[in-house]
Amino acid sequence: MPKHLYKTATLSTRRGAIDSQVKSNTRNNLIYGQHRCGKGRNVRGIITVRHRGGGHKRLYRKIDFRRNEKDIYGRIVTIEYDPNRNAYICLIHYGNGEKRYILHPRGARIGDTIISGTEVPIKMGNALPLTHMPLGTAIHNIEITLGRGGQLARAAGTVAKLIAKEGKSATLKLPSGEVRLISQNCSATVGQVGNTGAKHKNLGRAGSKCWLGKRPVVRGGAMNPVDHPHGGGAGKTPIGKKKPATPWGYPALGKRSRKRNKYSENSILRRRTK
Structure with a gap:
């Protein structure tokens, strides 16, 4: 086109x-x-x-x-x-x-x-x-x-x-x-x-993303300990945990969240690749 x-x-x-x-x-x-x-x-x-x-x-x-x-x-x-x-x-x-x-x-x-x-x-x-x-x-x-x-x-x-x-x-x-x-x-x-x-479209500025209904995302390491498990410390410190976690303490970044006994499990021959 x-x-x-x-x-x-x-x-x-x-x-x-x-x-x-x-x-x-x-x-x-x-x-x-x-x-x-x-x-x-x-x-x-x-x-x-x-x-x-x-x-x-x-x-x-x-x-x-x-x-x-x-x-x-x-x-x-x-x-x-x-x-x-x-x-x-x-x-x-x-x-x-x-x-x-x-x-x-x-x-x-x-x-x-x-x-x-x-x-x-x-x-x-x-x-x-x-x-x-x-x-x-x-x-x-x-x-x-x-x-x-x-x-x-x-x-x-x-x-x-x-x-x-x-x-x-x-x-x-x-x-x-x-x-x-x-x-x-x-x-x-x-x-x-x-x-x-x-997927290759350049939005150009932050306002264009706001028009799509997407609010800003803040790193957990930039928050206080009361707000996120990665929070606290001075500057860009390590998260202080063995594995990344969500704000509620659940495993994040790679943890599979699909239900084990889902109705369509028998129809899947090979899981999706990362």
Whole structure:
């Protein structure tokens, strides 16, 4: 997708770039307001999730993760920015008059056509069950439970790979490196999610991060002993413990927090890599 570079007028625009085809669309029936509890506080006003708060107001875009319009061709009308995710979204006009938002597949352009169904071609942006996909297909927006809609590989630049089929299950390699089993009846979208350079974006200044609703983070070693187990001492002293700890004394930085007897444990063939 063509890039438009900013002229360096301020520090916040230095090394900045935007995609020239991406734009903000006027409000339609798929865009509406929602109540956000983004301050990280409970009903008593106590902070329960740190480093959250502030941020700009956002309107929610209803995304079609299920791709329910079966065997009906749709045309990409716009490629838009979505403030609720780091991936771009596409507005699709279907042949029956329906309008839906989907995640923008990498390489898709305005005017391209897509379709979802069972017997559809293996083409970027098309959605179909894993049963009808050949091995080695790059996919995203993958269902875990049939009919619930895509739940895996939805962030910008993510892509999974279909590596094996056996019985009623398909083996996928996820973006995290995890290898797991999923029913072949579950559907997925062909291709990679667009905006692959999202993780390399330069925010430019601290205020840009505040607009995203992210509060500043302070090192535990810079706090007092009453506030953090790493606190105390003069200057950058060691933490004084064998292993790093959270503010509440639990192990941190590398300690696995996944439940041992989780329902999906039998579906995971190989855990994700660090």
